[in-house]
Amino acid sequence: MPKLPLKYFCYVCGQQNDLTLNIPVAPKMSRDEITCSKCGDVTNLLLTSCPECKESFKYFLSDLDFPHELTTLADVYVKLIRGIKNSLSEVVEEFKVPLPKRWSVKLDCQCGKEYTAEIPLPQL
Numbered sequence: 001m002p003k004l005p006l007k008y009f010c011y012v013c014g015q016q017n018d019l020t021l022n023i024p025v026a027p028k029m030s031r032d033e034i035t036c037s038k039c040g041d042v043t044n045l046l047l048t049s050c051p052e053c054k055e056s057f058k059y060f061l062s063d064l065d066f067p068h069e070l071t072t073l074a075d076v077y078v079k080l081i082r083g084i085k086n087s088l089s090e091v092v093e094e095f096k097v098p099l100p101k102r103w104s105v106k107l108d109c110q111c112g113k114e115y116t117a118e119i120p121l122p123q124l
């Protein structure tokens, strides 16, 4: 697992935080939380790195609300499926819906490699 330095400027107070993060190689993706050393603001990160050169990494910050919305969306989806399941329980004996365990995102690296990373979803 490559360790990569990341300079992160807090979007609340502007403090520079120097981080060293363990970044998994795609298609693995990790969720991380970083806390601003000055104001304590917490930012969620999704991290992955290029499987070809292992040097360039991609991250998604929560100022786009990306991880939050993804997991919220996944949660809603899971609840929805569960609701359908419950309402059908008297009619059919068993109702199976294949739930996606992960979502994939396509990424490209500056080395020219295109690769896929998988976003972990909350499980039932």
Ligand SMILES: [Zn+2]
Pocket: 010, 011, 012, 013, 014, 015, 036, 037, 038, 039, 040, 041
């Ligand atoms: Zn801060």
Ligand SMILES: [Zn+2]
Pocket: 050, 051, 052, 053, 054, 055, 056, 109, 110, 111, 112, 113
């Ligand atoms: Zn690369």
